[in-house]
Amino acid sequence: MNMMMIFAEDFISGSDNLIKICDDRRLTHLHKVLKVKVGKVCQAGLLNGKIGTAEVLEIGENEIIMRTQLDNEAPPKLPLTLVIAMQRPNTVKKIIHSAISVGVKKIIFIGCFKVEKSYWDSSVLQSESLAYEQLLALEQCVDTCEIEIEFCRYFKDFLSNILPRLAENSQLLLAHPDKEENFSKFIDEERESVLFMGPEGGFTDYEVNMLKEAGAKQLSLGRRILRTEFAFTALAGRFLR
Amino acid sequence: MNMMMIFAEDFISGSDNLIKICDDRRLTHLHKVLKVKVGKVCQAGLLNGKIGTAEVLEIGENEIIMRTQLDNEAPPKLPLTLVIAMQRPNTVKKIIHSAISVGVKKIIFIGCFKVEKSYWDSSVLQSESLAYEQLLALEQCVDTCEIEIEFCRYFKDFLSNILPRLAENSQLLLAHPDKEENFSKFIDEERESVLFMGPEGGFTDYEVNMLKEAGAKQLSLGRRILRTEFAFTALAGRFLR
Numbered sequence: 001m002n003m004m005m006i007f008a009e010d011f012i013s014g015s016d017n018l019i020k021i022c023d024d025r026r027l028t029h030l031h032k033v034l035k036v037k038v039g040k041v042c043q044a045g046l047l048n049g050k051i052g053t054a055e056v057l058e059i060g061e062n063e064i065i066m067r068t069q070l071d072n073e074a075p076p077k078l079p080l081t082l083v084i085a086m087q088r089p090n091t092v093k094k095i096i097h098s099a100i101s102v103g104v105k106k107i108i109f110i111g112c113f114k115v116e117k118s119y120w121d122s123s124v125l126q127s128e129s130l131a132y133e134q135l136l137a138l139e140q141c142v143d144t145c146e147i148e149i150e151f152c153r154y155f156k157d158f159l160s161n162i163l164p165r166l167a168e169n170s171q172l173l174l175a176h177p178d179k180e181e182n183f184s185k186f187i188d189e190e191r192e193s194v195l196f197m198g199p200e201g202g203f204t205d206y207e208v209n210m211l212k213e214a215g216a217k218q219l220s221l222g223r224r225i226l227r228t229e230f231a232f233t234a235l236a237g238r239f240l241r
Numbered sequence: 242m243n244m245m246m247i248f249a250e251d252f253i254s255g256s257d258n259l260i261k262i263c264d265d266r267r268l269t270h271l272h273k274v275l276k277v278k279v280g281k282v283c284q285a286g287l288l289n290g291k292i293g294t295a296e297v298l299e300i301g302e303n304e305i306i307m308r309t310q311l312d313n314e315a316p317p318k319l320p321l322t323l324v325i326a327m328q329r330p331n332t333v334k335k336i337i338h339s340a341i342s343v344g345v346k347k348i349i350f351i352g353c354f355k356v357e358k359s360y361w362d363s364s365v366l367q368s369e370s371l372a373y374e375q376l377l378a379l380e381q382c383v384d385t386c387e388i389e390i391e392f393c394r395y396f397k398d399f400l401s402n403i404l405p406r407l408a409e410n411s412q413l414l415l416a417h418p419d420k421e422e423n424f425s426k427f428i429d430e431e432r433e434s435v436l437f438m439g440p441e442g443g444f445t446d447y448e449v450n451m452l453k454e455a456g457a458k459q460l461s462l463g464r465r466i467l468r469t470e471f472a473f474t475a476l477a478g479r480f481l482r
Contacts, residue, residue: 002466075464101467102475141465221481223316224382225243226342230474234343237475240462 001029001139003043004054006068019054022063030056030064045144046070047135074144077105078239079192081166083158084108085199086115086151087228089122093133094229100137100147102236108162111153114201120153155207163214170194172216175235176208177225187219189239197232242270242380244284245295247309260295263304271297271305286385287311288376315385318346319480320433322407324399325349326440327356327392328469330363334374335470341378341388343477349403352394355442361394396448404455411435413457416476417449418466428460430480438473 004026010019021027030036036056044054044066052070059065082099086092086109099107111120123129134146152158166172170192187193196203196211203211212218221231245267251260262268271277277297285295285307293311300306323340327333327350340348352361364370375387393399407413411433428434437444437452444452453459462472 098471101465101471103463103465141467143465222344224342224344224384224481226382229471230339230342233471233474234478234481237478240465240475 001136003045003051003139003142003144004029005047005135005139005144006044006054007047012065017068018057019066019068020063021066027062027064036064042066043142044068044070045074045138045142048145050074051142051144075103075142077145077147078103078236079190080104080236080239081106081108081170081194082197082232082236083110083166083194084197084228084232085110085112085203086119087199088116088119089124091228092119092122092124095232096130096133096149097137097140098229098233099236100134100143101141102233102240103141103143104147104236106148106150108150108152108158110151110155110158112155112199112207113204114199125151155210159210159214163211166194167214172196172211172214173235174203174208174211174216174218175221175231176203176218177220177223187238193239195232195235197228200228242377244286244292244380244383244385245270246288246376246380246385247285247295248288253306258309259298260307260309261304262307268303268305277305283307284383285309285311286315286379286383289386291315292383292385316344316383318386318388319344319477320431321345321477321480322347322349322411322435323438323473323477324351324407324435325438325469325473326351326353326444327360327394328440329357329360330365332469333360333363333365336473337371337374337390338378338381339470339474340477341375341384342382343474343481344382344384345388345477347389347391349391349393349399351392351396351399351403353396353440353448354445355440366392396451400451400455404452407435408455413437413452413455414476415444415449415452415457415459416462416472417444417459418461428479434480436473436476438469441469 006019012018012020034042038056040056041053045051050070051072051074054066054068057065057067082104084095087095130149138144152162171188172194174196196216247260253259253261275283279297281297282294286292291311292313292315295307295309298306298308323345325336328336371390379385393403412429413435415437437457
């Protein structure tokens with residue numbers, strides 16, 4: 001972690017800047033990785049709040065007392081929503097990590113023809129697991145603000161309930177390897193954008209047509225086949241500033 | 242693998258299109274993942290040669306005979322060389338994978354102040370290991386052409402022996418998070434380019450100055466801290482076409 005996340009319940013009652021860390025995960029990091037001593041100052045941020053530092057005041061057997069000073073806003077999110085076909089569990093984790101790291105404002109996992117049904121039963125999709133993956137990604141990229149991760153199991157429901165709302169104010173970008181076009185030509189990096197990415201094996205022609213009818217422009221990353229998380233990062237990189 | 246790599250020694254003697262696959266790695270893939278039967282056609286490519294298909298003709302107990310038809314050129318490489326500080330072994334693998342996948346033409350791992358000396362002893366750097374990582378990446382991204390992976394242990398040697406040659410014909414781009422500049426402004430994606438990336442903890446001021454004196458322009462990915470392989474992919478994505 002490049003920043004330690006702190007939570008409202010870490011604050012010692014009656015204090016607005018003293019916290020007590022007593023969970024294994026963070027204690028282990030403070031002891032084993034940062035090897036903290038009294039006086040050590042670490043980067044810290046309050047979940048969905050500000051970012052700053054935490055200084056070690058006392059090291060107890062099962063707790064560390066720290067004084068926080070949180071003055072900076074979290075970095076702004078990119079004007080980018082990722083709509084991606086449900087992936088195998090390990091790839092879901094990688095996608096969440098890379099999408100949150102670069103700063104997307106929302107991820108929607110959708111069903112479509114080539115998504116294996118069993119993916120929807122993965123324990124990775126449980127809310128505690130999602131929250132934990134978010135936490136790791138936020139601590140890595142030094143951000144505190146959680147994003148919405150939404151699921152829509154049926155492509156038909158996505159088309160009728162979610163897509164029209166997305167299409168209203170955003171440019172729609174469809175990453176689909178059929179076309180030998182340089183994707184960079186189409187992208188207006190300043191605009192609110194939605195990026196669609198397909199499953200392993202790609203969207204079907206029907207799905208591609210439906211997305212295009214809604215206004216999506218088809219982009220290609222060229223002839224090379226990139227792993228989903230790399231293809232996403234290569235595209236999202238256009239929006240970084 | 243999205244393409245099975247074949248090697249000159251796979252060809253049955255006297256034939257220019259019949260191959261015999263008898264190594265565990267590819268046999269396992271053909272049997273377990275592709276579940277091939279006679280007549281099945283797979284994507285295949287000859288190492289450092291052309292890309293096409295291989296059709297299953299015979300399935301023996303410990304071998305599979307296939308007929309190849311290799312008509313297409315490998316995809317062109319990007320006009321991009323990656324010069325990156327030596328990383329921990331797992332990150333080296335990820336960097337090789339992502340750099341080869343996007344199509345860089347060369348990777349140079351260099352030493353600098355904040356590189357841990359032990360990284361240079363990693364077994365990942367042995368030539369068989371490097372060749373294997375390349376192979377996996379090429380099979381994933383559907384390319385056949387190996388690239389040069391070079392090592393220069395001392396920053397001083399890099400400055401005097403390698404950098405001047407790189408600087409001659411290329412724009413030099415330094416990914417370094419100190420500056421709050423939008424990196425996209427500087428990049429001319431059509432030009433032959435060299436991208437410098439630092440170690441965990443970054444290049445020192447001295448190192449940054451030396452690279453800038455050689456003509457490198459400093460780019461930032463913004464306030465977020467990305468894992469090395471994602472930062473690389475976000476930057477390399479600019480060059481994809």
